[in-house]
Amino acid sequence: MSDLGVELITNNGAVDELRARKRKERWRNTISFQKSKKNYGGWLGRIFGLSLLFIIIIGPIAGQAMNSLAPTEAAMILFWAALFVFALIFYWPLALISWNLQIKRHGSPDEGVLLGMSYKHYIQLRHEVEKEDITLRGASSEAVLVGENQDFILDYANEPNPHMIVVGGSGSGKTVTTKAFMTRASLKYGLKLLVIDWNGEYESYADQIGATVWHVPKELKINPFALRGASIADRASSIIDLMAFGAKLTPLQANTVRSEVLEFYAKDIEPTLSQIDKVILDMRRDRSASDLMRAQCDLIDQRFRSVQRVIGAEPEEFYKRMLTSNNVVSLAGLNDFEKALVSYAVLQRIYEEFNRKPELNNEVKLIIVLDEAWQILQSKVGDETMESLPSRIVRLGRKYGFGMLVSTQQIEDVPNTFINSSSIRVIHSYHGSSVYGSTTEIFGLGDFETAYLKTSERGEALIFDKGRAMRGQLWADYVKVDMLTKWELEAMKAKGL
Numbered sequence: 001m002s003d004l005g006v007e008l009i010t011n012n013g014a015v016d017e018l019r020a021r022k023r024k025e026r027w028r029n030t031i032s033f034q035k036s037k038k039n040y041g042g043w044l045g046r047i048f049g050l051s052l053l054f055i056i057i058i059g060p061i062a063g064q065a066m067n068s069l070a071p072t073e074a075a076m077i078l079f080w081a082a083l084f085v086f087a088l089i090f091y092w093p094l095a096l097i098s099w100n101l102q103i104k105r106h107g108s109p110d111e112g113v114l115l116g117m118s119y120k121h122y123i124q125l126r127h128e129v130e131k132e133d134i135t136l137r138g139a140s141s142e143a144v145l146v147g148e149n150q151d152f153i154l155d156y157a158n159e160p161n162p163h164m165i166v167v168g169g170s171g172s173g174k175t176v177t178t179k180a181f182m183t184r185a186s187l188k189y190g191l192k193l194l195v196i197d198w199n200g201e202y203e204s205y206a207d208q209i210g211a212t213v214w215h216v217p218k219e220l221k222i223n224p225f226a227l228r229g230a231s232i233a234d235r236a237s238s239i240i241d242l243m244a245f246g247a248k249l250t251p252l253q254a255n256t257v258r259s260e261v262l263e264f265y266a267k268d269i270e271p272t273l274s275q276i277d278k279v280i281l282d283m284r285r286d287r288s289a290s291d292l293m294r295a296q297c298d299l300i301d302q303r304f305r306s307v308q309r310v311i312g313a314e315p316e317e318f319y320k321r322m323l324t325s326n327n328v329v330s331l332a333g334l335n336d337f338e339k340a341l342v343s344y345a346v347l348q349r350i351y352e353e354f355n356r357k358p359e360l361n362n363e364v365k366l367i368i369v370l371d372e373a374w375q376i377l378q379s380k381v382g383d384e385t386m387e388s389l390p391s392r393i394v395r396l397g398r399k400y401g402f403g404m405l406v407s408t409q410q411i412e413d414v415p416n417t418f419i420n421s422s423s424i425r426v427i428h429s430y431h432g433s434s435v436y437g438s439t440t441e442i443f444g445l446g447d448f449e450t451a452y453l454k455t456s457e458r459g460e461a462l463i464f465d466k467g468r469a470m471r472g473q474l475w476a477d478y479v480k481v482d483m484l485t486k487w488e489l490e491a492m493k494a495k496g497l
């Protein structure tokens with residue numbers, strides 16, 4: 001024991017001990033702490049079903065043959081019959097209790113959103129500690145055992161901001177964690193969900209919770225050049241942003257598009273994409289145009305062609321229902337430019353809607369989920385660094401009436417400010433990947449935390465929670481996320497109607 005009153009070990013060989021402890025803790029939790037999660041109804045249901053099958057098929061034959069049976073066979077039949085009666089009497093009460101436990105455990109603990117179990121674990125001692133931002137520097141070679149084995153509850157309503165980032169390698173559990181958190185936050189606080197579904201991973205989830213799926217471009221298109229009540233100056237700057245982060249044009253190209261759009265506005269016209277493209281092509285044909293200008297025009301024209309099918313009239317219905325129902329925008333089947341453009345434009349429009357009605361910003365009403373949308377978070381545009389809208393939203397904290405949940409594999413492409421500003425930061429493993437260096441650096445992890453990540457399984461994560469940091473907890477929790485139960489999905493569906 002150190003004078004801190006905690007167990008102190010040195011780095012030497014400690015990673016092995018840490019793995020052994022992790023295994024032991026998990027085993028212990030499986031048999032004790034997580035009892036309340038067990039679905040008794042499910043197990044008894046199986047016994048009940050088996051017994052029923054047995055009685056129906058074997059019963060009549062057995063009944064006839066009972067007289068000629070050996071005592072052991074008769075005992076077997078009696079055993080199954082007794083089990084059947086037992087299941088009949090106890091199945092429903094136990095199923096009900098189990099249902100209640102499941103709802104109680106995840107549905108709404110008073111303190112917030114229950115994400116899973118957190119475990120005792122080692123953290124490295126630090127030389128410098130910043131309370132507000134627990135991205136720490138200067139890990140020493142000594143470690144302390146911290147935390148408790150207990151439910152991991154996020155006090156989402158009282159976080160400094162309602163934003164969350166989930167990182168990790170492919171198949172590490174990002175989507176499961178994202179779905180678990182957003183569903184429980186929605187159940188607890190009545191928040192509505194809007195998912196920008198990069199790869200079509202949320203369609204069956206949408207079906208389970210009764211959310212509406214908007215397939216792009218069939219059911220949803222974007223119209224970035226409509227003024228919709230915004231001033232010309234505001235629209236011009238949103239077009240620059242959209243062209244840079246969404247259409248991936250360089251700042252120079254984005255500016256060219258903006259100037260053309262401004263000329264249309266000066267003539268009181270809200271242009272279509274093909275009208276702008278036509279002007280760009282005319283510029284290219286202009287004899288006085290420089291080679292550089294021609295090359296720029298070619299690139300813009302190419303990009304416009306590759307995104308033209310997602311541009312058209314916007315369905316007002318989609319934005320009207322945003323705060324009253326759960327919605328999924330499916331980008332499956334689109335190219336990367338189209339995906340980035342649509343995600344960025346939808347986010348811009350929502351941001352505008354919230355800004356236009358300040359009363360919407362009083363409290364968080366909506367969670368916007370961007371799964372694998374790292375492309376629109378990148379801060380490098382051409383050779384310049386620009387701040388994307390999601391980064392601005394996260395940096396400005398609680399100001400808006402929505403929280404953003406961003407999940408991504410490409411941690412290197414996500415700006416540091418974005419990661420550090422998010423109140424809840426979840427790091428899953430990157431098995432067999434070389435990005436541990438940057439993960440360690442970005443989150444300021446020590447060898448122990450890195451070792452955890454390397455040995456962690458699907459659904460296990462290190463979680464930095466600013467709410468806890470503000471209450472004085474200076475370490476990340478080591479958490480196993482509970483997958484959603486069918487009860488929770490059903491409760492969502494019932495609420496959504």
Ligand SMILES: Nc1ncnc2c1ncn2[C@@H]1O[C@H](COP(=O)(O)OP(=O)(O)OP(=O)(O)O)[C@@H](O)[C@H]1O
Nearest residue numbers: 169170171172173174175176177458459481482483
């Ligand atoms: N908390 C968990 N508990 C149990 N199993 C889990 C958990 N999280 C993930 N898994 C398992 O791992 C699989 C992959 O998880 P998930 O789809 O969330 O990974 P991902 O990080 O989003 O992957 P990708 O990068 O491919 O999108 C899931 O289908 C599930 O079977």
Ligand SMILES: [Mg+2]
Nearest residue numbers: 174175201371
């Ligand atoms: Mg995923």
